[in-house]
Amino acid sequence: xxxxxxxxxxxxxxxxxxxxxxxxxxxxxxxxxxxxxxxxxxxxxxxxxxxxxxxxxxxxxxxxxxxxxxxxxxxxxxxxxxxxxxxxxxxxxxxxxxxxxxxxxxxxxxxxxxxxxxxxxxxxxxxxxxxxxxxxxxxxxxxxxxxxxxxxxxxxxxxxxxxxxxxxxxxxxxxxxxxxxxxxxxxxxxxxxxxxxxxxxxxxxxxxxxxxxxxxxxxxxxxxxxxxxxxxxxxxxxxxxxxxxxxxxxxxxxxxxxxxxxxxxxxxxxxxxxxxxxxxxxxxxxxxxxxxxxxxxxxxxxxxxxxxxxxxxxxxxxxxxxxxxxxxxxxxxxxxxxxxxxxxxxxxxxxxxxxxxxxxxxxxxxxxxxxxxxxxxxxxxxxxxxxxxxxxxxxxxxxxxxxxxxxxxxxxxxxxxxxxxxxxxxxxxxxxxxxxxxxxxxxxxxxxxxxxxxxxxxxxxxxxxxxxxxxxxxxxxx
Numbered sequence: 001x002x003x004x005x006x007x008x009x010x011x012x013x014x015x016x017x018x019x020x021x022x023x024x025x026x027x028x029x030x031x032x033x034x035x036x037x038x039x040x041x042x043x044x045x046x047x048x049x050x051x052x053x054x055x056x057x058x059x060x061x062x063x064x065x066x067x068x069x070x071x072x073x074x075x076x077x078x079x080x081x082x083x084x085x086x087x088x089x090x091x092x093x094x095x096x097x098x099x100x101x102x103x104x105x106x107x108x109x110x111x112x113x114x115x116x117x118x119x120x121x122x123x124x125x126x127x128x129x130x131x132x133x134x135x136x137x138x139x140x141x142x143x144x145x146x147x148x149x150x151x152x153x154x155x156x157x158x159x160x161x162x163x164x165x166x167x168x169x170x171x172x173x174x175x176x177x178x179x180x181x182x183x184x185x186x187x188x189x190x191x192x193x194x195x196x197x198x199x200x201x202x203x204x205x206x207x208x209x210x211x212x213x214x215x216x217x218x219x220x221x222x223x224x225x226x227x228x229x230x231x232x233x234x235x236x237x238x239x240x241x242x243x244x245x246x247x248x249x250x251x252x253x254x255x256x257x258x259x260x261x262x263x264x265x266x267x268x269x270x271x272x273x274x275x276x277x278x279x280x281x282x283x284x285x286x287x288x289x290x291x292x293x294x295x296x297x298x299x300x301x302x303x304x305x306x307x308x309x310x311x312x313x314x315x316x317x318x319x320x321x322x323x324x325x326x327x328x329x330x331x332x333x334x335x336x337x338x339x340x341x342x343x344x345x346x347x348x349x350x351x352x353x354x355x356x357x358x359x360x361x362x363x364x365x366x367x368x369x370x371x372x373x374x375x376x377x378x379x380x381x382x383x384x385x386x387x388x389x390x391x392x393x394x395x396x397x398x399x400x401x402x403x404x405x406x407x408x409x410x411x412x413x414x415x416x417x418x419x420x421x422x423x424x425x426x427x428x429x430x431x432x433x434x435x436x437x438x439x440x441x442x443x444x445x446x447x448x449x450x451x452x453x454x455x456x457x458x459x460x461x462x463x464x465x466x467x468x469x470x471x472x473x474x475x476x477x478x
Contacts, residue, residue: 013041125447
């Protein structure tokens, strides 16, 4: 192994691959270290949905959008708690990064998509203009295109090797130590993912996740162990995003991504601890967790026997037999009447019955005047006329924010993806992106594709600027 490179990338998920490729395209020699046996990280496990504005895909569908509109929406949803310069850079570069991916061979057809698994343009969150770009072959397809391009551009990829520490000389990050070997470079990009698989870091930086108790499950890649936090501690890097992350609401018995676990019945309602329906059951997870938090941290998913028997076969969790098993174990409630169900879940009987009756008056006729769920269903291309909830026995399963997807505490970065120290000054030679680079993923997850767009956009910027840092170092004769 050559022990001298222009740019060193730590992590081979979407952010790391994008950084490595961008640096190599700029003429830098690049080595990438991946702790696992294959590249891909959490990006490969995802649907690959990418949020961006002002794209060729949107234009082909006659949709007018711009980075400025995206920026305004992003900042408003996050209550302006993020650094405007960083978010403006992200929103401005997300569209060009999507075009870059298309040039590399990623396929996103100019077609309307009803969900995150159908290639095309879909509703990502609560935006007024659709910005969710769904690629063919999902996150796996993104990774395959980036990996091939990296190798075609001469990026040296080292698998199964976890970087131990950074090399620092005279305040400048000058390389890494991996397998006790010093590998030197003019710039280092940290793209090691989040810390969802390190319980101690979760407890320290995202304690809200622990409220789910035994229902908590992690869908992030195994390499999401918080290495960025360890590296940052060695160079006095500032952290940002404490207490933020993406927890998706799920029923307590779900243990995997939806494409493995299955989907709950469409004819269902969510009621709070007062027995009242309190939200659109198809509300984007940009806002759904926050709504549940405002209603005591959990609710009850209510459905009937017809809905249970109508569940699609072949899934691990949302399956007819699995629900029956949960009932037999005493964890999902089953009752022959609304009175019995209300008593079993300790909610007022009158409120629960009123919620069910109001559902039965409206959704079977195709409209939801209370929460406008018919609008969400139409956006997914789903039927807006749903069944009444009237065929006993009846079921109630607790729903709460329990699916830990990504963590938002990362090394503070500026608009160039340069890591800042505790004084707010860029640390020479050090960049970060993806979950490792904090400040883009904020208080509110903007919607499907937020994490992927962050990883690839900021990864690309990090790679470009790492290559520029090397060029500047070379020009100084160092």
